[in-house]
Amino acid sequence: MIKYIGLVFVCSFLLISCKSSEEFTGFSYDPPDVTNTKDKEITIQPKRIIGAGEPRVWVSNEFEGARLNDFYAVNDSMFEVFIEPENGPINNSPWYAFKVWSDTVRMAKIRIDYKDAEHRYVPKLLSRSSNDSRWKKQMELPAEYDSLTGTGTIEVLLAPEPIILSAQPLKTPSSLKDELKRRNILGREYVSIQEAGTSKMGRPIWELNITETSPGEKAPVLAIIGRQHPPEVTGYIASLLFLEELTSDTELAQKFRETFVIKAYPMINPDGVAMGHWRHNAGGIDLNRDWENFNQPETQVVRDALSPLADDDERKMFYGIDFHSTNENIFYPIDEEVETVPDNITQRWYKELLSENPDVVFNVEEFDTSSPIAKNWLYHTFGIDAVTYEVDDQIAPDTLEQVSRSAARSLMNILLDEWSKSTIEN
Numbered sequence: 001m002i003k004y005i006g007l008v009f010v011c012s013f014l015l016i017s018c019k020s021s022e023e024f025t026g027f028s029y030d031p032p033d034v035t036n037t038k039d040k041e042i043t044i045q046p047k048r049i050i051g052a053g054e055p056r057v058w059v060s061n062e063f064e065g066a067r068l069n070d071f072y073a074v075n076d077s078m079f080e081v082f083i084e085p086e087n088g089p090i091n092n093s094p095w096y097a098f099k100v101w102s103d104t105v106r107m108a109k110i111r112i113d114y115k116d117a118e119h120r121y122v123p124k125l126l127s128r129s130s131n132d133s134r135w136k137k138q139m140e141l142p143a144e145y146d147s148l149t150g151t152g153t154i155e156v157l158l159a160p161e162p163i164i165l166s167a168q169p170l171k172t173p174s175s176l177k178d179e180l181k182r183r184n185i186l187g188r189e190y191v192s193i194q195e196a197g198t199s200k201m202g203r204p205i206w207e208l209n210i211t212e213t214s215p216g217e218k219a220p221v222l223a224i225i226g227r228q229h230p231p232e233v234t235g236y237i238a239s240l241l242f243l244e245e246l247t248s249d250t251e252l253a254q255k256f257r258e259t260f261v262i263k264a265y266p267m268i269n270p271d272g273v274a275m276g277h278w279r280h281n282a283g284g285i286d287l288n289r290d291w292e293n294f295n296q297p298e299t300q301v302v303r304d305a306l307s308p309l310a311d312d313d314e315r316k317m318f319y320g321i322d323f324h325s326t327n328e329n330i331f332y333p334i335d336e337e338v339e340t341v342p343d344n345i346t347q348r349w350y351k352e353l354l355s356e357n358p359d360v361v362f363n364v365e366e367f368d369t370s371s372p373i374a375k376n377w378l379y380h381t382f383g384i385d386a387v388t389y390e391v392d393d394q395i396a397p398d399t400l401e402q403v404s405r406s407a408a409r410s411l412m413n414i415l416l417d418e419w420s421k422s423t424i425e426n
């Protein structure tokens with residue numbers, strides 16, 4: 001065991017030393033061969049508890065969403081966790097999540113060291129009081145970043161009661177339904193939830209149907225897709241805030257539901273999230289490069305659920321949003337020159353969003369429709385406009401709430417307006 005740990009340490013050190021500093025220049029880095037979406041091998045992290053140092057400090061990855069590949073004591077006060085991705089090459093989204101505790105109450109430094117990656121996410125600390133079994137106190141714990149080694153080091157108070165350190169707030173597949181209930185999305189008569197299909201490992205992929213349209217009437221459809229990439233939690237939270245607004249009691253939301261049908265798939269990579277992956281599903285594939293080949297069960301599930309709408313007399317696919325996170329707030333719309341029906345919704349929406357949130361930096365970058373991503377599949381299948389909606393990884397929770405709610409409201413207004421225009425024209 002000690003030999004193995006030593007070997008990992010030496011290897012990781014060599015890998016980091018040999019790595020060119022040019023390797024990770026951008027956050028949207030795509031590795032070679034990313035659009036070949038046939039299964040690739042992944043390394044399963046052994047689930048275990050590891051102790052190191054004297055008196056002992058312990059870590060565990062025995063929970064949903066965890067990622068920790070090794071742990072050892074560097075010296076009396078410094079410990080190192082080693083984090084590896086599910087496979088490679090992969091972009092720099094180094095997810096980590098582990099429990100840590102100590103036999104004695106003490107301060108300790110914990111260095112997070114990554115295989116072929118650099119520290120990116122500010123650690124989130126989750127704790128609980130000893131008389132309560134629920135994890136609830138969440139705070140950020142900024143790490144000291146070492147650009148030479150790519151590691152992040154935090155100083156933290158350890159005690160026999162475990163804490164959880166994670167790259168972003170833990171939002172896992174098994175908590176999705178509770179989260180939807182807590183946010184008052186589930187439990188309303190116009191909201192239904194069903195299993196659209198299952199992931200590679202057999203986890204449910206949930207589909208929400210939200211509508212108050214009258215039967216027999218032709219209704220436009222808003223499609224919402226999310227969490228293709230496990231660490232992109234701010235985008236996931238944005239999608240839940242959208243659903244809160246769309247299901248709320250406001251006059252606007254009610255009018256929207258009386259006109260539109262919302263079909264939402266807020267977590268389409270449940271295996272990747274549960275297994276603590278950096279980007280891929282259990283087949284080792286970036287799902288958002290599989291919307292042409294459809295080699296993976298998760299993209300097949302959403303395709304098979306939405307495709308029939310193309311020939312449905314009572315439904316008309318109208319607009320789609322695919323939620324993600326990156327290092328900035330940014331819309332990736334379909335290029336304005338590409339004609340969609342309705343056309344240039346995202347461009348119109350973007351202007352509204354800027355005027356209603358003047359204090360928030362929000363960017364836009366148009367793309368052609370050639371890449372095999374969800375947004376482009378929506379365009380190629382239904383001829384509609386769609387957007388990749390990216391939320392800043394480091395957005396403050398209250399800003400996230402403000403922007404998401406206001407964006408949802410302005411989108412409802414725009415879509416209602418576009419639908420009434422299209423029905424008058426026809």
Ligand SMILES: [Zn+2]
Nearest residue numbers: 229232324325
């Ligand atoms: Zn993403």
